[in-house]
Amino acid sequence: APKRPEIKEMQNLARFYQLCQSGANEIGTKLENLDAEFQVNYDHNPIHHMEERMKDVQSLMQKLIRKDLELSVDNIQKNIFDIAGIRVVTNYIDDVYLIEEMLLSQTDITLVRRKDYISKPKSSGYRSLHIVVSVPVFQSKGSQSVNVEIQIRTVGMDMWASLEHKLRYKTDMTSNLVEQYGNELSGYADELSNIENKMQHIYKQLNDYKG
Numbered sequence: 055a056p057k058r059p060e061i062k063e064m065q066n067l068a069r070f071y072q073l074c075q076s077g078a079n080e081i082g083t084k085l086e087n088l089d090a091e092f093q094v095n096y097d098h099n100p101i102h103h104m105e106e107r108m109k110d111v112q113s114l115m116q117k118l119i120r121k122d123l124e125l126s127v128d129n130i131q132k133n134i135f136d137i138a139g140i141r142v143v144t145n146y147i148d149d150v151y152l153i154e155e156m157l158l159s160q161t162d163i164t165l166v167r168r169k170d171y172i173s174k175p176k177s178s179g180y181r182s183l184h185i186v187v188s189v190p191v192f193q194s195k196g197s198q199s200v201n202v203e204i205q206i207r208t209v210g211m212d213m214w215a216s217l218e219h220k221l222r223y224k225t226d227m228t229s230n231l232v233e234q235y236g237n238e239l240s241g242y243a244d245e246l247s248n249i250e251n252k253m254q255h256i257y258k259q260l261n262d263y264k265g
């Protein structure tokens with residue numbers, strides 16, 4: 055019997071998710087290799103740790119609704135760039151841009167989109183560098199390019215974002231906790247950024263010190 059169109063679309067979606075997962079694996083390996091090479095050559099690890107996640111179907115649906123789009127692989131491919139996401143948490147602020155530069159200089163990587171919330175923090179205080187890159191995935195019938203979203207941020211920015219995310223998403227937005235703690239947290243984002251800059255300065259002095 056012929057397949058119903060929605061079943062076919064679900065199969066296409068499953069294939070697309072698998073392709074995105076492979077894209078994330080490719081990028082994850084590249085980042086691990088860069089970090090390891092840096093350790094050997096410069097005695098420094100830019101990456102503190104990484105997290106990989108695939109967007110869950112529920113938050114994909116919410117995003118499609120928010121953008122007023124129907125569920126189709128074509129719509130997702132053209133409009134949603136964070137099906138595969140990698141968060142890279144770095145030790146220092148300079149490492150954020152170092153990672154970006156090293157990754158984008160690789161010949162099989164293309165920059166699709168860039169949002170620098172470090173140079174221009176969000177009004178909440180959120181800081182992070184978001185880049186979407188396209189990477190080829192070699193499959194049984196040739197290669198296909200897929201988008202992977204990479205969020206690069208320092209340990210301090212990551213700690214801040216985790217707590218603020220809890221406030222924003224775990225509590226009901228009308229809760230007075232949001233008002234009570236929102237402003238306080240936005241101030242802490244600035245303080246953390248100052249401290250991270252000062253600590254990076256000390257780290258650099260120590261690294262340059264030839265005693």
Ligand code: 0O2
Nearest residue numbers: 109113135136169176178179180184214215216218219222
């Ligand atoms: P999840 O579950 O973390 O994936 P666009 O991609 O441009 O169509 P979007 O998604 O609004 O639209 O882009 P944006 O703002 O560049 O990136 C959204 C993601 O950044 C969020 O993912 C958060 O992870 C993070 N983020 C952005 N702003 C804030 C903020 O003020 N506080 C915190 N804690 N995180 C933030 P999602 O969409 O929440 O989903």
